[in-house]
Amino acid sequence: MATESRSISIGGDMGRWSDYALDTFFAPHLSELTAFSAPDVPVMDDYILSFILNRSINAPDDTRVKASMILIASFIRHVGPAIIEYREACLATLVTSRGFRAEP
């Protein structure tokens, strides 16, 4: 007789999971995530444009200057997305911390 494999599909919120299930199968100490709060961080102005206009044009032909310009531009390019991700992460975590304890 052939063996039939079955899967279980679960939708909806996670309010019915026990603390043990949350902490064991989803994430460590997830059941304790109940009252999240974090400081707001403003979106950064477009400093990469300022950097290009102020520094890249007419920069001296020097190896260390060229290297530093690439590093600084890369620094600025990474900071902007880091802030956007932080802001989105805080929103999602706030929803999560409220949702886990919501009544089904």
Add this chain to the structure above:
Amino acid sequence: MTSTHAIAVARFENCLIQLSAAQSRLSALSDLFPQHPPMFTPQDDSDHARLAKLANRIRHFHEDITTAASKREPGPFPLAPIWLTNTSIKCRKNTVFHELTYQELAALLIDAINTAKTMAESPLPTSQAPA
């Protein structure tokens, strides 16, 4: 359906990776211009160093699993590279826990904004340094 929690963790992971990458660019600047001291050393327990440790756990989580699996008595496997609490982001490397509070992460991001503004509008490092 992707859970909101998975999105939250992924967003924080992306934030930590991006900010760690930005931090590494500043460290490289210190290598180019030794008169500017490095922001942190891997051994210290500064917020910069703990940010780097969290980002490393995200990057090398697969190695944590394979390393644990290769042991004769693996014990409990790590479940995730980082996890969220009410006040901080945590990770574990072997038996050592590392933590970065949301307050510290926000302060690092605001510092990074100020640094980006300064770098975009100030003279380049070589023009500040003696010849």
